[in-house]
Amino acid sequence: MRFKFSQVSLSKLAITAALAFFCVALILGLHRHYTFYSSYDQGIFNQVFWNNLHGRFFESSLSSQLSTNVVHQGEVPRVDYHRLGQHFTPALLLWLPLYALFPTPATLTVLQVTFVTVAGLVLYVLAREYLEPPLAGMITVSFYCANAVIGPTLSNFHDISQIPLLVFGLLLAMEKRCWWLFWVLAVLLLAVREDAGIGLFGVGVYLILSRRYPRIGLVVCSLSFGYIILLTNLVMPLFSEDISQRFMMERFGQYASGDEASTLEIIWGMVSNPGRVLVELVTPFGRTLNYLLGQWLPLAFVPAISPASWMIAGFPLLKLFLGKGESVLAINIRYAMTVVPGLFYGAILWWSKHQDLYKRSLFRYFWIFCITLTLIFSYTSSASALNRAFYFMLPDSFDPWVHISLPQQWNHVQAMRPLVAQIPPDASVSATTYIIPHLSSRREIIRLPDLRLRNDQQEVINVDYMIADLWRLKQYQVAFDQERGLLKSLVSLIDQVTAKQEYGIIGFEDGVILLQKGVDSNSEAMGKWLVFRKQLVNRLS
Structure with a gap:
């Protein structure tokens, strides 16, 4: 059942939350930059934008310094190195006209905060397709307070900050049956970076399993999977060998038999060794459980029991859980943001069938408690995260x-x-x-x-x-x-x-x-x- 309530009075909550988030995040983000706490990735993206502006598309000497040629083969960094061999990010060209007006690293901070703020407003409109205004507003507040949203927003600029806006827009276009916009946003989502198709694949799986639009779901799954395979095995190697010699090995080297591996070889390594996959999926058990609890907390753990959340967010989660390294299970850095859209959309669908529960004051108080707790965790975890936005308030170390x-x-x-x-x-x-x-x-x-x-x-x-x-x-x-x-x-x-x-x-x-x-x-x-x-x-x- 869909509700058709007026949004005039209720949008005040969403707008207030959006303005509060935008102002606080922008102040903290710009303060972080101007006090010299933005770091290497901010420099990489700014140099990429600056080179794009001067016609040297996606070149970066800073990215070259992280390339496999430099790190593993001892070569000298080069100014004409194409970053597309590390991450394929043509969607950044969308924002080049804005950068041209204000060509400074601080512009990227403003862009990132804007992406996330607008994503929350699109989420509110998406929630209103199913929910009464107070409940839709509460979900929007939860989004702006989530650790997986706050932490990455206050960090260095990153391409993943575009994903919530594009996914929420794509899902809203699906709800409105505006298919031309759906496909435009699907293509733009793929253009964000080479692994953004994993989230799109989850949307396709949901469309199939929910039986809402199974044919479209099949096309979405085929498009996203085919794009990832084609891009990582044929296109990106034209620029450099980083995808096979560095990134695949650093994240999924446990499934490879040699010193380098393509995405197809990694997938085959997983398929042929299900025991290792199962172990990687659940270990380390404590950190994996804490990660899930942290993602569910701002929504009062509703995504844990929402089938749609598991369908859509399950594949980005699978990518993180099957990978190795400290960052994959860190909820306050950029990778965590890829999981957010599926969790929130799944929560919307769950609430569409349980709206009476929200009328109980005890549950509302519990939800507010969960939101407060996630805000506290966002603050206390900033010292160990890449952002250090609260460095002047929170010590980096207590002993010493x-x-x-x-x-x-x-x-x-x-x-x-x-x-x-x-x-x-x-x-x-x-x-x-x-x-x-x-x-x-x-x-x-x-x-x-x-x-x-x-x-x-x-x-x-x-x-x-x-x-x-x-x-x-x-x-x-x-x-x-x-x-x-x-x-x-x-x-x-x-x-x-x-x-x-x-x-x-x-x-x-x-x-x-x-x-x-x-x-x-x-x-x-x-x-x-x-x-x-x-x-x-x-x-x-």
Whole structure:
């Protein structure tokens, strides 16, 4: 049964929730970026957009630094490396005109928050196809409060942030029987990235098993599966070997017999070894269960008993559960967002048959408690997530104590900005992770401690500038081994290049060092560096 209530009075809840989410997420996201807490992926996507704007489509020296040629074969990063070999993301071109108006990394943060905010409003309209306004509004509030939504939204820009909007739009088009829009959105969803078809495949399975539109479901399943196989086995290898030599092995190498594998070989490895698949599916049991509970929590665990949720979200979940690595079961990073649309649509369908339950005040209070709890988890998990949007409120480590206060970070940023501004916009540069986004609107940029790259003339060069935020590493190294190791290697690198007079120190403020190739060191900057270096050596020894 479908309800046809007026949306005028009720849309206030959805609009209020959307405005609150947009304002809070945008403030936190922009604050995170401008205080130098956005990191490598933000730089990658900004460089991709910047290169697209200049006609060098999907090229990125930062992506090249992560490619199998560099990581496994020891090659030098190159500026003409096509990122489409790592992730096939033509849908990003849709937003290029907006980026052209405001060509900065902060624009990507605004885009991401906007995608997710609009997705929540489309979800509300979708829910109103079945539910009374208060219940539809509550589902919308649940969406904006979900850990799997908040965490990825406050992180670096990522292509997956487009998926909830496109899937909710596609499902709404299906409900309205607007098939031309359905197919347009299906194609756009496939264009988001190479694995977005897994979610679309789940929609097709739902259309078949629910018997609503089985023929369309068969076409959707065939289209999505065929697209994934064709893209990952024939198209993406034209750009690089990353899909078979790096990404498949890093995520699904346990199903392969060699050092590389195609998607077809991984699928066959799963089919031919069901015992391993079963083990991977349920282990580690505690983390797998916690992940599911975290995804269900904002909806008061309704998706756990909704068949439609399992049909649609089951395939993105299967991809995560069968993979390996810490990130696959982390609910506050981008991969978790692929599961969200199916869970929420399934919850809508379940509530369409149980709306009387919502009239019970005890259940409403329980649902509000669940939403409050997921907000708390979103806050407390931010320190361990990639976003660190609440770094100024929540310590990164309690033992040993690591906490950067807001005045402390802003003072540090004020000291850092003049050094960043000294680097010409067309110069090649190597920087530490959290400076990279602010310098990524250029052709030649890599991450320290690497100094070499291959330019457009196919010459291997040393970068013109090095800039490193050693102060930040100094704060975090007491609790994190990765920062400690990087700090040691950078001190050694600076000693090496200055001793050989390959680079000179031309600026040093508040633990941030700037070096330029082929110049003599500034005596004042060198003096500051030596004092800081002595303090570091005492701490690192």
